[in-house]
Amino acid sequence: MTEWITRDKWGAEPIRGDRLNHQSPDDIEEVVLHYADVYPEDYETGDEYAHNDAEFRTVKAIEQFHIHGRDWATIAYHTLIGAKDQIFVGRDTNMVGAHTLNHNQNTLGVCVLAGKGKGGAISLAQAANLCACLNLFVFIRGRSFKLAPHSDYVATGCCGDPLRNWITKVTDENGIYVPQG
Numbered sequence: 001m002t003e004w005i006t007r008d009k010w011g012a013e014p015i016r017g018d019r020l021n022h023q024s025p026d027d028i029e030e031v032v033l034h035y036a037d038v039y040p041e042d043y044e045t046g047d048e049y050a051h052n053d054a055e056f057r058t059v060k061a062i063e064q065f066h067i068h069g070r071d072w073a074t075i076a077y078h079t080l081i082g083a084k085d086q087i088f089v090g091r092d093t094n095m096v097g098a099h100t101l102n103h104n105q106n107t108l109g110v111c112v113l114a115g116k117g118k119g120g121a122i123s124l125a126q127a128a129n130l131c132a133c134l135n136l137f138v139f140i141r142g143r144s145f146k147l148a149p150h151s152d153y154v155a156t157g158c159c160g161d162p163l164r165n166w167i168t169k170v171t172d173e174n175g176i177y178v179p180q181g
């Protein structure tokens with residue numbers, strides 16, 4: 001079962017309002033996908049990382065880098081897809097993210113937590129939770145949105161070939177996400 005991990009649950013720091021810009025959920029045009037290769041190379045199913053301290057420490061470490069290393073308001077992404085059943089809440093959708101240079105206004109950033117050296121390969125459970133997350137954004141907004149990899153906007157390998165291929169399977173000819181389920 002998918003579990004949404006609230007900011008309180010994973011121990012997020014208070015948001016630094018002086019670093020924050022707002023956007024209206026009605027204006028959101030696009031979701032940009034990212035991955036972070038934070039799990040060990042032998043990571044496969046995520047069983048060993050689900051619902052334990054290591055998983056929470058991983059998200060906390062990303063947050064600490066974004067706040068204290070980058071001087072940002074809070075963790076950069078709106079949601080993070082955990083090892084198995086968890087979706088971590090990052091920023092509210094009405095807060096501008098810090099995930100894609102020059103492409104943060106009116107977009108949402110979703111980061112899939114993946115294994116090191118796997119090029120962004122994700123498990124079936126993670127794909128299902130990614131769909132659950134995107135479907136919720138469609139539900140909140142009342143219409144769908146463009147779904148694109150980070151590499152469409154910045155010279156980067158992110159979000160990796162497996163996720164880039166996945167995007168082509170869940171979007172229409174205009175790059176609009178087709179709700180799955």
Ligand SMILES: [Zn+2]
Pocket residue numbers: 033034035099150156158159
């Ligand atoms: Zn990225």
